[in-house]
Amino acid sequence: MTGAPRAFLDQLIGRQGHLVHRIRAKDTTGRYALYFIYVRPNREAAFLACISGQGEIGLEDHGDVLASCYGDEPTAEVRGFLHERYGFDV
Numbered sequence: 026m027t028g029a030p031r032a033f034l035d036q037l038i039g040r041q042g043h044l045v046h047r048i049r050a051k052d053t054t055g056r057y058a059l060y061f062i063y064v065r066p067n068r069e070a071a072f073l074a075c076i077s078g079q080g081e082i083g084l085e086d087h088g089d090v091l092a093s094c095y096g097d098e099p100t101a102e103v104r105g106f107l108h109e110r111y112g113f114d115v
Contacts, residue, residue, distance in 0.1 A: 031110065038063050038091070039111040045091065047115070048076065048084070058095050061107060061115070064088035 031039070038045070041063075048060045062084050064072045072087040084090055092107055094100045099107075099115050107113040 031112075035110050039113065042111075042113060044069065045111075045113070046072070046076075046088075049097070056095055057097070058093055059097070059099055059103075060084055060093045061091045061099075061103075062088045063091055 044066065045061055045063050048062060049057060050060065052058045062072075064087055068087055075082045075087065091111065092099075092103045094103045104115055107115055
């Protein structure tokens with residue numbers, strides 16, 4: 026990685042990749058999008074219960090959306106951002 030060192034929170038999220046969920050869902054405009062959401066351990070059970078059902082959920086009510094893009098696969102921009110900021114290869 027080049028540039029400034031990653032912030033402490035970014036490093037923490039990078040070490041907890043198992044808590045980052047890749048979700049494909051329709052957004053409020055009806056278009057399919059990919060969301061990468063970090064869910065803290067104490068909220069994960071409630072988050073998993075919500076996404077297993079049907080209907081609308083507010084992703085930001087359950088965690089932090091790290092990145093998103095339209096389509097079925099992450100864009101080069103999203104891949105680069107997640108790698109640079111958190112060390113993730115998606």
